[in-house]
Amino acid sequence: MDLKPNLNSPVLADQVPVKMSSLGRSATSAPYWASFSSDLHLIIPKRRTFPNKLDDVRTSGWLDAMKASSPPRKKINKDINFDTASEEADALYLSWLKIYPSAISSFEKITNYAKGKTVALFLDYDGTLSPIVDNPEHAFMSSAMRTAVKNAAGYFPTAIISGRSRDKVHGFVGLNELYYAGSHGMDIIGPVKDSKRGKEVNLFQPASEFLPMIDEVFRSLIKNTKDILGSKVENNKFCVSVHYRLVDEKSWDLIAQRVLDIIKNYPRLRLTYGRKVLEIRPVIDWNKGRAVEFLLESLGLNDRDDVLPIYVGDDRTDEDAFKVLRVGGKGFGILVSSVPKETNAYYSLREPLEVMDFLISLVRWKKAEMATH
Numbered sequence: 001m002d003l004k005p006n007l008n009s010p011v012l013a014d015q016v017p018v019k020m021s022s023l024g025r026s027a028t029s030a031p032y033w034a035s036f037s038s039d040l041h042l043i044i045p046k047r048r049t050f051p052n053k054l055d056d057v058r059t060s061g062w063l064d065a066m067k068a069s070s071p072p073r074k075k076i077n078k079d080i081n082f083d084t085a086s087e088e089a090d091a092l093y094l095s096w097l098k099i100y101p102s103a104i105s106s107f108e109k110i111t112n113y114a115k116g117k118t119v120a121l122f123l124d125y126d127g128t129l130s131p132i133v134d135n136p137e138h139a140f141m142s143s144a145m146r147t148a149v150k151n152a153a154g155y156f157p158t159a160i161i162s163g164r165s166r167d168k169v170h171g172f173v174g175l176n177e178l179y180y181a182g183s184h185g186m187d188i189i190g191p192v193k194d195s196k197r198g199k200e201v202n203l204f205q206p207a208s209e210f211l212p213m214i215d216e217v218f219r220s221l222i223k224n225t226k227d228i229l230g231s232k233v234e235n236n237k238f239c240v241s242v243h244y245r246l247v248d249e250k251s252w253d254l255i256a257q258r259v260l261d262i263i264k265n266y267p268r269l270r271l272t273y274g275r276k277v278l279e280i281r282p283v284i285d286w287n288k289g290r291a292v293e294f295l296l297e298s299l300g301l302n303d304r305d306d307v308l309p310i311y312v313g314d315d316r317t318d319e320d321a322f323k324v325l326r327v328g329g330k331g332f333g334i335l336v337s338s339v340p341k342e343t344n345a346y347y348s349l350r351e352p353l354e355v356m357d358f359l360i361s362l363v364r365w366k367k368a369e370m371a372t373h
């Protein structure tokens, strides 16, 4: 099937202010907050308004945002009874599950809804198909997970949507029968097909003009962070990641300040953050949500009552896709998280192993459904 882009250019004009709406809370996310029931006593910190990229890191809250960017590791403190703290965390998680039920315990409900529909699967990579590890180069997917994804792709149109470069995520996943969207959806390719003219590929790169700029920033970031022990700069083609997972917390403000010092010279780039990572991206109206819309449209699956898109992801950047599905009433998101989080997803899964179970169950259900028809 051909990818047929039928969308206006997402590249914003030079002077357009940095778009913060996709990062801060927006009006569209209000309905699910409204669904919080008062008797749950569930307090999830509201998403912080994202600091302006030129603000000082200490005053703007960058440091707080960086600290909050991944579930905290459990610390044993002599003043705190560890068992009690962990029981409290479990109780909080159980309360949160009432709002974002497990996609495994709600499986029957999900498949009842999916009956007779084409399920389209969108899967994030890091933290969804592979566990979060210290070294980004070692984020391997298990062979069991690969088999689960491969089997799922045999029954459902399936796409991987990642912040990584498309080549890198393709290398990790290693399956040709999928669609891949790298660089947070800014680099989309359909499956490699055999045609009369040989191998045919379909490519969509809405930020291609930013390539030289991103390359330049990547090199400056390498140079300017090399003295910060544990830091790692990753070139994701249309965006750059600056990892601080292995950097001593005392140097987090330093690394953020170095990044801000560089991107202040690039008004057409913006800074966002993920799990212990700062990400530099072009200021364009494009994200994982737009990539989902693009793929659905390209596949002829958009705006159809007989299609159910499901997006599984763990990161802030996946929220754009959850929101597209929720707001459009098109389908639903599943957040992978072992701690309560504010989200636009409808369901949750605790960890990649549960994602694998969910995919296996989905295939089993589809086979049974096909056998009865």
Ligand SMILES: O=P(O)(O)OC[C@H]1O[C@H](O[C@H]2O[C@H](CO)[C@@H](O)[C@H](O)[C@H]2O)[C@H](O)[C@@H](O)[C@@H]1O
Residues within 6 Å of the ligand: 124, 125, 126, 127, 131, 132, 133, 134, 135, 136, 137, 139, 161, 162, 163, 164, 234, 236, 241, 243, 245, 274, 275, 276, 277, 279, 315, 317
């Ligand atoms: O959209 P994703 O596929 O989830 O990619 C988001 C970022 O994932 C990677 O970083 C994260 O995973 C690493 C490996 O587990 C971990 O070390 C790091 O702390 C996480 O932030 C990837 O390296 C980034 O480039 C992606 O943007």
